[in-house]
Amino acid sequence: MIDEDKVINIVSQILQLENGEITSVSSSENTENWDSLNHLSILISLDQLLGGRAANIPELATATSIKEIVTLLNKNIDD
């Protein structure tokens, strides 16, 4: 299982937000600065964290919420 907190930490770092500002219900719809450029940076950081295993999941390109990202990572990556 991919730890949701790790995904939240990465999104918080990329969007330069304080701890607690990103939660399990955060998405590009309800979060300032979560635009397409920052989304790409989020994906690249996640891919680095996961040793290159996220790059092969094309659905991540349009997964713009914590919930969607965690679901896709857990569905596609064996930990």
Place this chain on the structure above:
Amino acid sequence: MKEKYKYHIKGKEEVVLSLHEDVFSPTGTSEEIIKAVSENISKPGKLLDLGCGSGIVGFALQRMGIASNLYASDISLQAVNLVRKNAEENNIDCEARDGGVFIPWAGEKFNYIVDDISGISQEIAEISPWFKNTMCESGKDGADLVVEAIKQAPLYLLDGGKFFFPVLSLSNVDRIISSAERVFENVERLSHKAWTLPDEMKPYIEKLKELKNEGLINYEEKFGLTLWYTDIYVAYNSMKK
């Protein structure tokens, strides 16, 4: 005349630029340069914006207090005229001159030179949305002008001065970096930013593949997207004793 471009600076008056269809407009790379330079200069100094386009890099750094004296140049006279107009409209003191690479600055020296001269493969420039009416004579591997700027830069730097330059993966990264390492004692990467390939360029993916296979550019396929990169570097020599 195109629409206005606005650059927001926290706690400062924003920079508002007039753009022109025949002058290179600010891009994501321009913003990455501003960010990297501003995070890596602690002491204001005499700053040259080389390949200034509409002026955004120098103007933003001046407004941030990093450029105590601002100079800007571009090979395009139209760009230099636009910079002069933009400087006046933004109440920014900037000496702008036209000419290629360092030609306008004979005998001058700067604390900081920020290079934003065209740095992508000329063949890519022709199919990109960035150079529609502006020239990009950077060679097939996109490195010619950047390498020329790197070679000449030490002549125009004051003791302890720094040369900042972007390296785009749509150019020959190895040639640019090895050139910088031959000229400067220290070459450091300050930032790394990924971008997706613009929609206008997707029909030309075979051309990109060809250039990649020749080792002239680089890009990656990740998340079902075609990604290319901008890295911002700083190069400098140790202070003379």
